[in-house]
Amino acid sequence: MxxxxxxxxxxxxxxxxxxxxxxxxxxxxxxxxxxxxxxxxxxxxxxxxxxxxxxxxxxxxxxxxxxxxxxxxxxxxxxxxxxxxxxxxxxxxxxxxxxxxxxxxxxxxxxxxxxxxxxxxxxxxxxxxxxxxxxxxxxxxxxxxxxxxxxxxxxxxxxxxxxxxxxxxxWEHFNTVSEDDGIFERFPVLLERDFYFTLGSLSRRKNLAWIARYAEKHPEEHFAISGKAISGLVPPELEALKNLNNVTLLGYVSDGEVKALMKKCRAFVFPSYYEGFGIPPLEALSTGCRAIVSDAACLKEIYSDSVNYINPDSTDVNLGELLKQEPKGVQEVLKKFxxxxxxxxxxxxxxxxxx
The missing domain is CATH 3.40.50.2000 (Glycogen Phosphorylase B;)
Known part of the structure; x- marks a missing residue:
């Protein structure tokens, strides 16, 4: 062989x-x-x-x-x-x-x-x-x-x-990542109020449209969005997000900054409408962070009851109320994958x- x-x-x-x-x-x-x-x-x-x-x-x-x-x-x-x-x-x-x-x-x-x-x-x-x-x-x-x-x-x-x-x-690579709180010096607003964090390349399937619609409907909630644009796959919603006062666009962030954000945020939000697997929610769970994940594609197969789910096509949900539903089996998911x-x-x- x-x-x-x-x-x-x-x-x-x-x-x-x-x-x-x-x-x-x-x-x-x-x-x-x-x-x-x-x-x-x-x-x-x-x-x-x-x-x-x-x-x-x-x-x-x-x-x-x-x-x-x-x-x-x-x-x-x-x-x-x-x-x-x-x-x-x-x-x-x-x-x-x-x-x-x-x-x-x-x-x-x-x-x-x-x-x-x-x-x-x-x-x-x-x-x-x-x-x-x-x-x-x-x-x-x-x-x-x-x-x-x-x-x-x-x-x-x-x-x-x-x-x-x-x-x-x-997800074990995340064990070797050291938190970098420098992200909060660059964006002090994230120390001043609770925020939801979204990670991913700014491509269409990451579904920034969901974040844009939800943030516009809920000006009292704050969102921090990281990620580097990928060529023509950048969705038009990015421009809308730039104009929302309750959205902070972080651009590229290091693994250490990602870990710091996950430990600080109210919950990690992953509204993708298409994934083959979806690693970021595993990284979030490994830090003790709550995760709110789309119920599309493979994500329910992977995450079972360890996260809270949203419909990627609908923002008729209240994230604060959703988080009152406690997840189950987080450690089992981390051990399995x-x-x-x-x-x-x-x-x-x-x-x-x-x-």
Missing amino acids: KILINGNFLNRNLTGIERFAWETCRRMDALLTKEDDFSILIAANAKTFPEFKNIKIIISPYSIKSFPKWDMGIFKKACKKLKATGLNFSNTAPKGKFCGLSFIHDIYAADHPEDFTSLKDTLIKLYSCFSYRNIARNARHIFTVSEFSKKRIMERYGVSEDRISVIPNG TYDRAASLLLDKIRTVCS
Whole structure:
């Protein structure tokens, strides 16, 4: 069994997919034995270079200037040369028989094509949908992160159940994050009044429209919203939020600032209408923060009774009243969804498929 990990995630910003790849590889490395032959191909211009004990590091002489060129050309040739099966974490993979073992975290671009409007984002949508189909047709085995995503992939692309496995996300990286209260020096208003906190890239599926409508209806409530805009996926509601006196737009915040905000806020609000998994509420629960989560997509599957739920299409709710309903089973959810478990499940499945 010779596995070559696609290290393209080391050239991307550390968001959900990249975090999953990084944390799972670290833990899988600790589980490997002498019988396992795992390597990772890393581009010359990677943002970071990991240190592994058992996974061999291969530094490519090539830089990533185009992710399709890397996946379809450089990584494919490396798999062929090493006679290795590729392991792809980032929703993309080489075309055809070199597709290998590949993750499809969700099929957002296929399920919500209307969210991709600019020329750049139309190209992203087309490449994403091409990648979904390529992996669905050609991967030796497909991995995804929730039963919801598994069902959507099977329904849309006709994938049989025996070709796809669920490897869920985790949250333990947050244990190593130190709180950074500097965010309150930058935004002292957050020390002066209670606030709800919302975290996420400012893309359409994060559903800022819900926050905008609710905040406008409830001027007595305050909202702090973090996140960096993603190209043309920025919703028009962002402009409306800028004009609301009870909304503080934080821009990019560090992990340490996120943790400080979660510990201070009245509740973490996550109104997304589409998620393959949704890590931020797990991070919030790990700090002792209450979480208010959309009841759409995979989120009820993941969070069960550990959070309070809202309808992502309706603001006919009072968040203060909602928080009077005490959650149940928070620790059970935190124990169930861990990167340690993800690494163990992934490695077991790889050994089974490739034996």
